[in-house]
Amino acid sequence: MAAAAVPMTELRYHNHRGDLILRESRSRAAGYDWPQLSIHRGALQMLLVEAVRARLGGRCLRPGSRVTGFAETPGSGLRLDMVRDGVPASVRADILVGADGIRSTVRRAMYDESG
Secondary structure (H helix, E strand, O other), rough: OOOEEEEEEEEEEEOOOOOOOOEEEEEEHOOOOOOOEEEHHHHHHHHHHHHHHHHOOOOOOOOOOOEEEEEEOOOOOEEEEEEEEEEEEEEOOOOOOOOOOOHHHHHHOOOOOOO
């Protein structure tokens, strides 16, 4: 991932005129022992896809599916509720990576963002 990402040293927020609002050190520049990396979501998703295919095989992936919800199952794992080609389905999973964007179904399910 480090090869595809940009190491962070500083975070800056600017207003619509370009005036600096906030500047904050990040990563090792802020005194942490580990780097903070920024990566395009699509590049991260492809890295994850390649890693899963290499380690677990392609059968573990469900491209074109949309997660509609999930729940922890007694004992271990998760039940993922999803839709693919308009057909609802549920599958069991050991992990769920929520790299589904700014309107994340995964984040909304984990944290009440109603206000």
